[in-house]
Amino acid sequence: MLRHIRISVRSTRGMVDATSLLLGLEGLEVRGVSRQVDRVRVVDVVTADPDAARCPDCRMISTSVKDHTVTRPRDIRYGDDPIMLRWNKTRYRCGNLECARATFTESIPQVPPRRRTTTRLRTQIGRDVGEAARSVVEVAAGSGVSWPTAHAAFVEHADQVLGAPQPVQVLGIDETRRGKPRWVRDSDGRRWVRVDPWDTGFVDLGGDQGLLGQVEGRTSKAVTDWLSAQSQEFRDQISHVVIDPSAAYAAAVTDTLPDAQVVVDHFHLVKLANDTVTAVRRRVSFDAHGRRGRKQDPEWANRRRLLSARQRLSHRPFAKMWNALIDNDPTGQILTAYIAKEELRQLLSAARDGADDAEIGYRLYRFYTWCADADIPEITRLATTIETWWPAILAFLRTGLTNARTEGYNRLVKQVKRVACGFRNTENSRRRIRFHCTRAQRASIQHFHC
Structure with missing residues (x-):
């Protein structure tokens, strides 16, 4: 004893x-x-x-x-x-x-009754698991309880805090990878099929509700089902929806929210322009040398400068890049693609400059004219993409709305998944992720009550 x-x-x-x-x-x-x-x-x-x-x-x-x-x-x-x-x-x-x-x-x-733990211990476990994004195993060991007890405490705490999404004016939609791609047998069991798991997240860009919810997949049906599950008041309140240049997301928003304006995030448009420059550089390099670029090739040595914005390059590195490509690229296609990219950046900067419609039209004309005169397949494809998404791009130039906050929540989503070493239960995954991505909302509410 x-x-x-x-x-x-x-x-x-x-x-x-x-x-x-x-x-x-x-x-x-x-x-x-x-x-x-x-x-x-x-x-x-x-x-x-x-x-x-x-x-x-x-x-x-x-x-x-x-x-x-x-x-x-x-x-x-x-x-x-x-x-x-x-x-x-x-x-x-x-x-x-x-x-x-x-x-x-x-x-x-x-x-x-019938509790083996105090309420404040369960609340502390819920906060440690949800807000601090700690693993359930770690919190359970530190609190002296089992994994099921710690997980049940977090579920109880999260259910008390999380509720149905409130109406929002600006909705952000973006996808994030849920796990590694894997190969499984098809329904007939005859051949292997690649399964690439993705989740689509919905974010309040105009308020402080954070992540509103997640659904499995990144298809038009996934977005339509989530929006249809919300109240009519929720759908009527939405005035703008910010997305990547995704045809599936745009179709779902157009069908479910006919009165909402689709806005394309400008970051992905700049990425498309950079990809165009890279594609032209690789093709020209392979045509000239019959191989991939190497460090002795000027177009490969200046690949980072080609992707940098003009205003971020000082005179010396810009002149070094420009002169090297003038001397070693007789076709001039690489610099032509670079100028097309800069013209698109100049067009998108109209949102930051507060340009009026006349100035926006002038910058768009310059971009289209340069792409048409270049007559390069990659640049023509970029111009066609801009023309297809122009109504949504014009909405960005007038409102300045971006998906930056959604991308920030994607980082938090990956952090929760990394700490948990993956999830086998999608419901537990979405609960943990949403709880961790609504900390700012709960902090502001607690500060208001204090």
């Missing part, structure tokens, strides 16, 4: 109240504290809440004691040494003859 080292607790009422206040569990009163040889501090508590003697069904206070029992609910840690609560509880008989419950045991809000 373990030896107990008794710590003196004065029997005065003030010292007992002070110790109970230090413990901080409302409804419980500390009667004594002892320390075992393994440095575990045992805190003996009794019930101090008069409502604990009420029957859970009929709410009548009982004075008929049946027997006593002792439970040991787990609580938060205090310092390095663990603490064990020893709660001396009373079991009552219900005095109401019409009540179906014969007996009941004392319970308080901090320790509900």
Whole structure:
């Protein structure tokens, strides 16, 4: 049997109240504290809440004691040494003859019936798992509970915090990879099929609700199903939807939200222009040398400068790149693609410059004219893409809306997945991700109430 080292607790009422206040569990009163040889501090508590003697069904206070029992609910840690609560509880008989419950045991809000953990411990576990994006295994080990207990505590805490999305004005839609691609057999079992798992996220870009939800896949049907599941008020409130140049997303938004304006994120348009420059550079290099580019080739040595914005290059590196390509690319296609990319960047910068429609039309004319005169397949394809998405691009130039916040939440999504080492249950994955991506909203609400 373990030896107990008794710590003196004065029997005065003030010292007992002070110790109970230090413990901080409302409804419980500390009667004594002892320390075992393994440095575990045992805190003996009794019930101090008069409502604990009420029957859970009929709410009548009982004075008929049946027997006593002792439970040991787990609580938060205090310092390095663990603490064990020893709660001396009373079991009552219900005095109401019409009540179906014969007996009941004392319970308080901090320790509900049939709970082996305190409410504040479960709340702390929920915050550690959700807000700090820590793994359930790590939090469970630090709190001295099992994985199912820690996960159930997080689910309970998340369900209390997370609710249905509120109406938004600006909605952001983007995809993120859920896992590694894998190969599986098709329905007939005859051939292998590549499965590339993706999730589509919906973000409040005009408010502070963060990530509103996720669905599996990045198809038009996935977006349509999520939007259809929301209320009519939610759909009517949306005025702009910011997406990547994705035909599937655009079709879903057009069908489900006919009054909403589609806006294309400019970052992906610049990426398309950079990809055009890279494609032209690789083709010209292969035509000239019959191989891929090498470090002695000027077009390969200047590949980073070709992708940089003109205003980010000082005069010397820009002149070095320009002269090298003039001397070594007799076709002039690489610099032509570079100028087309810069013309597109100049067009997109109209949103930052606050240009009017006349200036936007002038910059668009310059871009189209340069692409038409170049007569290069890659540049023509870029101009065709801009023409296809022009209404959505014009909406960006007038509003300046981007998907930058959505991309930021994608980083948080990847962080949660990385910490959890992957998810096998999609419901658990979406709950963890959404909880972690709504921290700013909860922080602002708590600050407002304070």
